[in-house]
Amino acid sequence: MPFRRTWRILYCHIRPHRAAIALGGLLTLIGTLTGLVQPMAAKELVGRLGGEGSITGLLVGLTVLVVAGTAISSVGAYVLERTAESVVLVARRQLVGRLLRLRMPAVERVPPGDLMSRVTSDTTLLRAVTTRSMVSAATGALTLVGAIVMMALLDPVLLGVTLGVIVLIGSALGLVLPRISKATQQAQASVGAISAALERTFGAFRTVKASGAEAREGAVIEAASREAWRHGVRAAKWQSVAMSSIGLAVQVSFLAVLGVGGARVASGTVDIATLVAFLLYLFYLIDPISHLVEAASAYQVGSAAIARMAEAEQLEVESTGGEPADGEAATPVAGPPASVAFENVSFRYGPELAPVHHGVSFTVPGGGLTAFVGPSGAGKTTVFGLIERFYEVTGGRVLVDGEDVRNWPLDRLRATIGFVEQDAPVLAGTLRENLVFAAPDATDAQIAEVLARTKLDGLVARLPEGLQTPVGHRGSKLSGGERQRVAIARALLRRPRLLLLDEATSQLDAVNELALRETVARAAESTTVLVVAHRLSTVTLADRIVVMEAGRVRAVGTHAELVSGDPLYGELAATQFLASAPESGAAGDAGVPGPGRAGSGPEGDEPDGGGPGASVPGARAAGGEVAAAGRGGPAAG
Numbered sequence: 256m257p258f259r260r261t262w263r264i265l266y267c268h269i270r271p272h273r274a275a276i277a278l279g280g281l282l283t284l285i286g287t288l289t290g291l292v293q294p295m296a297a298k299e300l301v302g303r304l305g306g307e308g309s310i311t312g313l314l315v316g317l318t319v320l321v322v323a324g325t326a327i328s329s330v331g332a333y334v335l336e337r338t339a340e341s342v343v344l345v346a347r348r349q350l351v352g353r354l355l356r357l358r359m360p361a362v363e364r365v366p367p368g369d370l371m372s373r374v375t376s377d378t379t380l381l382r383a384v385t386t387r388s389m390v391s392a393a394t395g396a397l398t399l400v401g402a403i404v405m406m407a408l409l410d411p412v413l414l415g416v417t418l419g420v421i422v423l424i425g426s427a428l429g430l431v432l433p434r435i436s437k438a439t440q441q442a443q444a445s446v447g448a449i450s451a452a453l454e455r456t457f458g459a460f461r462t463v464k465a466s467g468a469e470a471r472e473g474a475v476i477e478a479a480s481r482e483a484w485r486h487g488v489r490a491a492k493w494q495s496v497a498m499s500s501i502g503l504a505v506q507v508s509f510l511a512v513l514g515v516g517g518a519r520v521a522s523g524t525v526d527i528a529t530l531v532a533f534l535l536y537l538f539y540l541i542d543p544i545s546h547l548v549e550a551a552s553a554y555q556v557g558s559a560a561i562a563r564m565a566e567a568e569q570l571e572v573e574s575t576g577g578e579p580a581d582g583e584a585a586t587p588v589a590g591p592p593a594s595v596a597f598e599n600v601s602f603r604y605g606p607e608l609a610p611v612h613h614g615v616s617f618t619v620p621g622g623g624l625t626a627f628v629g630p631s632g633a634g635k636t637t638v639f640g641l642i643e644r645f646y647e648v649t650g651g652r653v654l655v656d657g658e659d660v661r662n663w664p665l666d667r668l669r670a671t672i673g674f675v676e677q678d679a680p681v682l683a684g685t686l687r688e689n690l691v692f693a694a695p696d697a698t699d700a701q702i703a704e705v706l707a708r709t710k711l712d713g714l715v716a717r718l719p720e721g722l723q724t725p726v727g728h729r730g731s732k733l734s735g736g737e738r739q740r741v742a743i744a745r746a747l748l749r750r751p752r753l754l755l756l757d758e759a760t761s762q763l764d765a766v767n768e769l770a771l772r773e774t775v776a777r778a779a780e781s782t783t784v785l786v787v788a789h790r791l792s793t794v795t796l797a798d799r800i801v802v803m804e805a806g807r808v809r810a811v812g813t814h815a816e817l818v819s820g821d822p823l824y825g826e827l828a829a830t831q832f833l834a835s836a837p838e839s840g841a842a843g844d845a846g847v848p849g850p851g852r853a854g855s856g857p858e859g860d861e862p863d864g865g866g867p868g869a870s871v872p873g874a875r876a877a878g879g880e881v882a883a884a885g886r887g888g889p890a891a892g
């Protein structure tokens with residue numbers, strides 16, 4: 256990253272803490288300046304040693320100087336370290352604030368573990384560069400100038416010798432410093448890779464174990480760890496070269512000054528006390544020069560971290576749409592069921608990817624249950640992603656309550672919707688925490704009511720700690736059916752005007768299936784429910800079914816209408832829907848027609864009345880076929 260840009264970002268981090276840094280810097284400077292006087296006091300002491308006068312006063316003075324200098328330096332160091340921690344805190348806060356607003360495509364591009372390491376590990380590297388190294392650079396430069404002035408006063412010739420050696424060795428440093436930055440950036444990237452690999456492993460720990468993949472996952476993490484080690488060692492190597500060059504510069508200068516100075520003492524040009532004081536200053540130089548080099552190398556490390564943080568900050572965030580968000584999520588407001596419409600929507604997940612929706616159109620009036628069905632990959636879940644505005648359409652419009660979702664304030668749009676995703680819809684924490692996740696202000700009475708509606712009251716009564724029982728990471732202590740109902744209960748507590756339910760594809764036992772069916776039916780009485788349906792018991796409940804195939808709507812109608820009127824639907828009903836009765840078809844792709852049939856059915860159907868949905872023939876004759884598929888005829892909830 257260019258030097259000026261790094262500086263600008265650095266300055267932004269430092270600006271709020273200017274006063275504290277100035278105070279810490281001042282104390283450090285005073286502490287350092289007391290050190291600067293010490294060689295002069297030592298010279299005086301050496302000069303008086305052979306003489307008559309008492310040296311007690313001078314000794315006491317020197318002691319006070321040393322103690323006070325040390326105390327002031329420590330307070331200065333504390334102030335700076337404290338400020339550095341604050342810089343890290345603010346940087347983390349800013350970065351997290353931004354990451355939480357990332358758009359879905361950005362999160363899908365960068366592994367979550369890598370994002371995590373930018374928040375945890377990279378921000379930590381800011382600590383050194385923002386305060387200590389800046390102050391070190393400033394005090395180092397000042398004391399260096401001070402020491403050089405003192406040395407010039409003592410003997411300009413010896414100073415010339417010293418500077419000659421230091422400049423020679425110092426210029427070699429210029430070659431070393433950029434290598435520190437490069438190695439650090441690579442090491443941090445490897446740390447990001449370790450986090451990403453860990454996240455992948457522990458995120459699917461059961462699968463890793465069941466697949467016997469521990470050793471292979473371990474090898475991936477080991478490879479990333481070794482990379483981090485390799486680059487870390489390389490950075491350490493260049494850092495040690497940088498630091499030892501200071502020692503070398505001072506040692507060589509010492510020998511040169513001793514030689515030249517010895518000759519000058521012998522010739523009587525300078526006295527021995529002056530040479531001693533000069534040599535003390537020479538050693539005194541080690542500190543400011545080390546500080547300067549440390550600061551330069553910390554800057555290289557910090558700039559590597561800043562580059563990685565800046566990368567994360569450049570990922571696209573969601574535009575709030577409508578009016579600006581105030582940072583607090585909008586509180587859900589109960590209201591009438593919302594309507595939804597897709598108008599000729601086309602969509603692709605990325606510019607390089609194939610389109611997923613090709614002109615999808617349908618209308619869902621407020622209230623009732625609408626099921627989306629179709630072969631795997633038809634684009635059903637994508638419909639939900641577009642309604643929630645996780646992704647932006649590439650063409651056409653998505654309307655909620657007749658208003659383009661892009662014109663809705665994003666937080667209000669999402670406060671209107673309850674969303675139950677297909678996989679792992681339960682987070683860690685207690686059951687209660689999970690239930691009130693989307694509605695933190697929910698009362699106990701509301702929770703009890705929703706538990707009854709989702710038939711979870713029995714489960715809560717059975718659990719040892721009731722609502723306070725921890726559910727495990729991603730709800731691992733609950734059954735699949737319970738997990739899904741907890742997720743529905745959570746969504747319902749939000750009192751949504753629109754409920755999006757992406758049904759689990761897994762088979763449920765009869766109890767859970769019945770509970771789910773009743774929950775969905777009851778929800779549809781008070782809100783608009785859209786469900787990506789995989790089970791017969793759900794589609795038979797639906798007021799309307801949207802059949803999707805290869806990114807298009809091919810038919811809309813009721814189960815009874817479609818089962819005989821749409822061949823694809825007929826096949827899905829017979830072979831693909833999950834049903835609990837033994838004679839029903841098992842889940843699978845068998846018999847599901849391929850995308851070659853795309854476009855063969857009516858598109859842009861109006862679901863109720865006049866639209867092409869009405870053209871689906873063979874309406875009520877379907878009941879028998881449904882019964883043959885294992886369930887009763889269409890039920891009305």
Ligand SMILES: Nc1ncnc2c1ncn2[C@@H]1O[C@H](COP(=O)(O)OP(=O)(O)OP(=O)(O)O)[C@@H](O)[C@H]1O
Nearest residue numbers: 363604608611629630631632633634635636637638
């Ligand atoms: N985040 C994503 N990035 C890129 N492509 C995606 C993403 N999500 C889905 N897709 C692709 O978009 C297509 C439609 O996916 P979608 O999840 O909407 O299908 P679906 O009909 O819900 O399928 P299923 O019934 O199997 O859940 C698929 O081909 C899928 O591979």
